[in-house]
Amino acid sequence: MESLDSPLLRMRIGAPETITLDAAGDGVELSGDGRESAGVVRESAALVELARGRQARTIAIGFGRDAGVRDTVRVLADGWEAQGGEAVLELSWPEVAASWLRQATRFAAADPDLWIMFGPPLGWAQMTRRLLWSTPWDPARTLLSGALSDRRVLDLVGLHNLSGIAGVTRDGSRWELGGGRGFGL
Template identity: 35%
Template sequence: MKTRVNLSAGLDAELNGVLRLVSQQHPLLVNVGHGRSAASADRARAFVEAWEAVGGHVGAVVSWPQEAASWLRPACRLVAGHPDLWVVADEPEGWKGMGPRLVATGVWRPGRTVAFASLAVPDLPALAGEEATEGMRGARADGGLWLVYDGRLVAAG
């Protein structure tokens, strides 16, 4: 059954790519995090609506600012409940601070994280650090997939 969610133009393919990656992991619980830009919030909201429409369970939905003193509170909220998977919609500058803070929780794993196209930038591993990006994967705007492997962004079909 294909789910129709009210999306901005062009988000269909990207959202479908994220949903495909999440579905492949068969998670029981997904927590969703996003930066506070309108685009990031829209993507997170679209994912939550679509995932719940197909019977998926979403725990926490957490936002964070692009700049903060520590990102401790949103990081703790995002790992709460020990979800099986995380979905992230953010800009690289926001992930630069949030990613390392999530690593410091000892709970979060980039290999259990699916992200939207806005994080599919070649310099993300250098910007946020390999510990906050290695194994992270996501969907490009065209629905194709990407992965951070060996410190590099790798695009796939």
């Protein structure tokens, strides 16, 4: 049986998409290969720009096991490395697991300059709780994708547990929690 691919599930474009962001004056350019939506490329470019603004050199990318997320992770990792950075780890986690301990331990052990997280909200919340309980992971060194950049999603873990966490919305807007900068969603 062939896999189902519907335009309602994923927007496909015919030609490669290039997005250039230049808010900081130094520019970040990312290109998709024609399979991603412009939104995926835009979101990835915004995350790269935000990570560069934090002077990161290494990133670890964590994501839920969702087919659409894998495309975004690929665009982000390729774009990050094209900008001279190093993606030291790409780690997936399940939506449902007994504890997420193995994935959380491995994700935190990468000890990058920044962790970047993608995925469906429930699996992310469970993974994040395990990171908080069992590892030296630091939310202030973490960026979230647009799917996780929603107050209701952050409330699954508790805002008081996520001081300093930041991210981008699906349209590329930035936000940060805590540190006197407030919650900008």
